[in-house]
Amino acid sequence: MSMIAAFYGGKSILITGATGFLGKVLMEKLFRTSPDLKVIYILVRPKAGQTLQQRVFQILNSKLFEKVKEVCPNVHEKIRAIYADLSQNDFAISKEDMQELLSCTNIIFHCAATVRFDDTLRHAVQLNVTATRQLLLMASQMPKLEAFIHISTAYSNCNLKHIDEVIYPCPVEPKKIIDSLEWLDDAIIEEIAPKLIRDWPNIYTYTKALGEMVVQQESRNLNIAIIRPSIVGATWQEPFPGWVDNINGPNGLIIAAGKGFLRALKAAPKAVADLIPVDTVVNLMLAVGWYTAVHRPKSTLVYHSTSGNLNPCNWHKMGVQVLATFEKIPLERAFRRPYANFTSNNFTSQYWNAVSHQAPAIIYDCYLRLTGRKPRMTKVMNQILRTASMLEYFLNRSWEWSTYNTEMLMSELSPEDQRVFNFDVRQLNWLEYIENYVLGVKKYLLKEDMAGIPEAKQHLKRLRNIHYLFNTALFLIVWRLLIARSQMARNVWFFIVSFCYKFLSYFRASSTLKV
Ligand SMILES: CCCCCCCCCCCCCCCCCCCCCCCC(=O)SCCNC(=O)CCNC(=O)[C@H](O)C(C)(C)COP(=O)(O)OP(=O)(O)OC[C@H]1O[C@@H](n2cnc3c(N)ncnc32)[C@H](O)[C@@H]1OP(=O)(O)O
Numbered sequence: 001m002s003m004i005a006a007f008y009g010g011k012s013i014l015i016t017g018a019t020g021f022l023g024k025v026l027m028e029k030l031f032r033t034s035p036d037l038k039v040i041y042i043l044v045r046p047k048a049g050q051t052l053q054q055r056v057f058q059i060l061n062s063k064l065f066e067k068v069k070e071v072c073p074n075v076h077e078k079i080r081a082i083y084a085d086l087s088q089n090d091f092a093i094s095k096e097d098m099q100e101l102l103s104c105t106n107i108i109f110h111c112a113a114t115v116r117f118d119d120t121l122r123h124a125v126q127l128n129v130t131a132t133r134q135l136l137l138m139a140s141q142m143p144k145l146e147a148f149i150h151i152s153t154a155y156s157n158c159n160l161k162h163i164d165e166v167i168y169p170c171p172v173e174p175k176k177i178i179d180s181l182e183w184l185d186d187a188i189i190e191e192i193a194p195k196l197i198r199d200w201p202n203i204y205t206y207t208k209a210l211g212e213m214v215v216q217q218e219s220r221n222l223n224i225a226i227i228r229p230s231i232v233g234a235t236w237q238e239p240f241p242g243w244v245d246n247i248n249g250p251n252g253l254i255i256a257a258g259k260g261f262l263r264a265l266k267a268a269p270k271a272v273a274d275l276i277p278v279d280t281v282v283n284l285m286l287a288v289g290w291y292t293a294v295h296r297p298k299s300t301l302v303y304h305s306t307s308g309n310l311n312p313c314n315w316h317k318m319g320v321q322v323l324a325t326f327e328k329i330p331l332e333r334a335f336r337r338p339y340a341n342f343t344s345n346n347f348t349s350q351y352w353n354a355v356s357h358q359a360p361a362i363i364y365d366c367y368l369r370l371t372g373r374k375p376r377m378t379k380v381m382n383q384i385l386r387t388a389s390m391l392e393y394f395l396n397r398s399w400e401w402s403t404y405n406t407e408m409l410m411s412e413l414s415p416e417d418q419r420v421f422n423f424d425v426r427q428l429n430w431l432e433y434i435e436n437y438v439l440g441v442k443k444y445l446l447k448e449d450m451a452g453i454p455e456a457k458q459h460l461k462r463l464r465n466i467h468y469l470f471n472t473a474l475f476l477i478v479w480r481l482l483i484a485r486s487q488m489a490r491n492v493w494f495f496i497v498s499f500c501y502k503f504l505s506y507f508r509a510s511s512t513l514k515v
């Protein structure tokens, strides 16, 4: 019997960010392995014209939850959506709901955050810092609380090269920043933001670092742990391989590459691609929840959920495997044939951007204009390039994350728990994982039908022929122009033609002799 699964039985669990990528997989695993848990409270806001109930209904009726319905048929009754907006005071939770949360919660998983790299400092601080402080305050008023698990990111200290499982201090106290945001106006905040974030690459990683500091400062006598995942990718094994549902991180780039929009990337081919499957992160979270509640470590432990030091893969290997999968299972209606060119050189990268991205987009837009349609490719391309440039920082560096606590926890688990809550990334086969990942992007994110693969392959063949035709025509035009204008080009041309003629004559003569 799994000790961890048994631990969550009968428990009331509060999850923030349950409608997000990580949150959904966490709920799924909890319901599947501990169907006898009491209730999962989720803090949700209405979104995109959907009420809380509609949002929950949509999640529970998605493919991700198919297995859950078999083991926990009354899952609808065990999930309690509470209206909350984490950017508001007291999260705008009603008094009754707050009372229930305070008196019943046993475990908190705090996943909610803004993960946009370019969010405003005000909003990112509200979500990633102030909301964490507010939740800790609530936690301190929960008599039944056994553990508070805070989800940070492995990149919260990406201004360092080697990162240990400790909380690093930030140059400016989070409290000072929270206080100053109350009276500074938005224009001034945006002006001082670059000075505040110093050597952090973006507001997201900076505010996640502040969030960790808040956890350390406001922990009181709570049982807290921090988990730092690196780049969270599709599911590895559970509930099925390749599940993914948003375009963050690698997903958007995989689509852009598969559709042939993105054919070159400023990335160091040998840099470590520190991806971690979402189910691995969730298994670690549940194991940490159990360990923190049962063993009550004296201090706040930090756990790295990373792959680089145990089972490294680099961007080159990843790119090659992504392309190999697109050969077998192409995406539909590609703009160009998928191709990957990784370069860390500024000049080469700009060259590829002009030749491989901007020029084809402009040519295609001209074609759209000529055929009476609205041009759109340049806009799409600029958006993709903007996204790629936002991710560049992470694609051109490698970090070393120590994993002592994570490995210690692994050794504390029973063999059964090591199997059910497997977070040993050494067992991950990258080639198989990436293939399933790409397949998952096609099936679950783009919702493309597998029956369309022969047509997609046919389309790629047509694109290849157009490519050859275009290149030949371009070559001939350039050459013709050169010959018309330059004596030297004419000389070279005559030399090549006479050389070919002589070679052919010799070849013909020698083959006649043999006969
Ligand atoms: C040779 C090239 C091909 C290579 C082929 C092989 C592939 C190789 C393997 C794959 C490489 C993978 C590289 C991944 C690198 C990932 C590094 C991530 C680093 C993580 C650090 C920390 C990790 C975390 O802790 S948290 C989660 C990370 N957070 C994010 O990922 C959020 C990032 N996104 C943003 O901040 C914004 O979306 C932003 C700033 C990029 C764009 O904002 P903007 O307001 O301009 O646009 P949006 O409204 O958000 O979107 C507009 C438009 O763009 C599409 N889009 C959004 N994000 C992405 C994306 N990541 N990739 C591609 N496209 C994206 C979005 O769908 C919208 O499209 P519409 O059609 O207009 O709806």
Ligand SMILES: NC(=O)C1=CN([C@@H]2O[C@H](COP(=O)(O)OP(=O)(O)OC[C@H]3O[C@@H](n4cnc5c(N)ncnc54)[C@H](OP(=O)(O)O)[C@@H]3O)[C@@H](O)[C@H]2O)C=CC1
Residues within 6 Å of the ligand: 016, 017, 018, 019, 020, 021, 022, 023, 043, 044, 045, 047, 084, 085, 086, 087, 110, 111, 112, 113, 114, 115, 127, 151, 152, 153, 154, 208, 228, 229, 230, 231, 232, 233, 246, 248, 249
């Ligand atoms: N994805 C990744 O690669 C990584 C993620 N992480 C961390 O993991 C955690 C989860 O990330 P992930 O699931 O990918 O992110 P998502 O963007 O998928 O999910 C974010 C969640 O936070 C919720 N949220 C955001 N703002 C509010 C608000 N004002 N009120 C209530 N809820 C809000 C969202 O709700 P709604 O659905 O309403 O928007 C959503 O449920 C984050 O803390 C992130 O920093 C760490 C490393 C890597």
